[in-house]
Structures are given as C-alpha cells and as structure tokens.
Amino acid sequence: MYNKLVLFDIDGTLLLASNTNRQILIDALMAVYGTEGNARSYNFAGKMDSVIIHDVLKHAGLKDKHISEKFTTIKNTYIDLVKKHLRHEDIQLLNGVPELLGELSERKDILLGLLTGNFEGSGRHKLELPAINHFFPFGAFADDAHHRNKLPAIAVERAYSLTGRMFTPEQVVIIGDTEHDITCARTIRARSIAVSTGTYSAEQLKSHQPDALFDDFGDTQKVVSCIANI
Numbered sequence: 001m002y003n004k005l006v007l008f009d010i011d012g013t014l015l016l017a018s019n020t021n022r023q024i025l026i027d028a029l030m031a032v033y034g035t036e037g038n039a040r041s042y043n044f045a046g047k048m049d050s051v052i053i054h055d056v057l058k059h060a061g062l063k064d065k066h067i068s069e070k071f072t073t074i075k076n077t078y079i080d081l082v083k084k085h086l087r088h089e090d091i092q093l094l095n096g097v098p099e100l101l102g103e104l105s106e107r108k109d110i111l112l113g114l115l116t117g118n119f120e121g122s123g124r125h126k127l128e129l130p131a132i133n134h135f136f137p138f139g140a141f142a143d144d145a146h147h148r149n150k151l152p153a154i155a156v157e158r159a160y161s162l163t164g165r166m167f168t169p170e171q172v173v174i175i176g177d178t179e180h181d182i183t184c185a186r187t188i189r190a191r192s193i194a195v196s197t198g199t200y201s202a203e204q205l206k207s208h209q210p211d212a213l214f215d216d217f218g219d220t221q222k223v224v225s226c227i228a229n230i
C-alpha cells in the first residue's frame with residue numbers, strides 16, 4: 001500500500017545535460033523566431049521550459065502575442081531537436097541515482113513520479129538515454145502549467161488517477177536541486193529534499209529551508225531512509 005509519493009526533478013537532480021541542450025534550444029528559437037534572445041546567458045536552473053522560452057524572447061523585445069502565436073511550433077521544434085541531437089554522451093547520471101531509483105522502485109509503499117520544468121517529450125528523452133525513464137510511470141511537466149508552483153497539485157491528481165490513492169500533503173516528497181523545487185513543495189505543504197548536485201550550493205539551498213539536504217545521493221540507504229521517514 002502506497003504511503004509516499006516521491007516526485008523527482010530531472011536536471012541537476014537525476015542528471016546533468018551537456019551544453020548541447022542549451023544549443024538545441026538556441027537552434028529552435030532561431031528557426032522559429034529568428035532570434036535567440038539572451039538564451040546563451042539565461043539561468044535555466046529550476047525554470048520551466050515554457051517560461052525560459054518566454055523570458056528570453058521578451059528580452060529580445062518580442063511581444064507576448066507574437067511569442068504565443070508560435071508557442072506550439074517552438075515547443076514541438078525544440079522537442080524534435082532534442083530527440084534528434086541529444087545523445088547518450090550528453091547526459092551524465094548523478095552519483096548514486098540508478099541505485100537510489102532501483103531501491104525506491106522495489107518498495108511497495110513508495111510511488112515514484114516526476115515534477116520537472118522540462119516538457120514531457122524532451123524530459124523523457126533525457127531519461128531514456130541513461131535508461132532511467134522506466135522508473136517514472138507519470139509526472140507533471142512544463143506542458144501542464146506555466147508556473148512550477150502549480151505542478152505539485154497536478155502530480156497529486158495524476159497519482160490519484162493512476163492508483164486510486166489520494167496522497168495527503170505530508171505524504172508527498174519533492175526532490176530537487178534549486179530553491180524553486182523547495183518553494184513549489186511548500187505551496188501544497190509537501191516535504192522537500194534538496195540536493196546540491198546542480199548549480200545551487202548546499203549553503204544557498206539551506207537558506208531556503210528544505211526538510212532535508214544532501215550533497216549527493218551516493219549513500220543509497222541514508223537517502224531511502226530519509227525519504228521513508230520524512
């Protein structure tokens with residue numbers, strides 16, 4: 001019987017994608033809008049893909065209407081290019097991740113899912129390359145809302161559709177590498193676990209008061225026990 005819903009962020013938490021990922025977004029922006037805006041310097045960490053696209057184009061002076069008109073095209077172009085050009089060697093699985101997912105997926109009391117700023121198509125591709133996509137039967141993605149803070153409730157609803165189990169806020173654990181992951185957990189009073197394997201240092205994450213904080217997921221038993229008892 002499930003009693004914990006554990007939602008993982010992707011980039012910086014499960015894996016690191018090479019700079020090819022940024023270049024692919026730049027190529028997609030150029031192809032669809034004819035400008036890359038400030039996509040070369042924009043900080044992607046913890047941001048929704050949809051918000052990144054919007055922000056970098058606004059920076060180039062494009063109007064909301066113009067951005068929205070082609071939004072489906074840019075989204076599909078980006079996902080297609082990720083599937084075509086992002087390769088196995090562009091993805092680095094973070095320390096302890098396969099072991100942790102292996103252990104968690106064996107447990108009958110834990111349901112795994114994703115809560116990520118990636119679009120589903122490109123996010124799933126990033127997970128498929130290092131063969132960890134199968135651990136996640138469902139998720140909440142950038143396709144689902146414009147703000148990350150809306151994603152926890154969507155994930156809980158999807159978990160209910162999938163399992164018939166309605167998880168209470170304290171049974172939900174959101175795991176990520178940025179302040180945005182911690183903040184979005186707080187919106188539904190879920191538990192948050194931060195990991196400093198992305199661009200945020202342990203000190204930076206600590207100042208946002210996650211319920212638990214790890215340097216990495218190298219110690220599988222320690223992390224599993226933290227998740228089970230948080």
Ligand SMILES: [Mg+2]
Nearest residue numbers: 009011012046
């Ligand atoms: Mg992240």
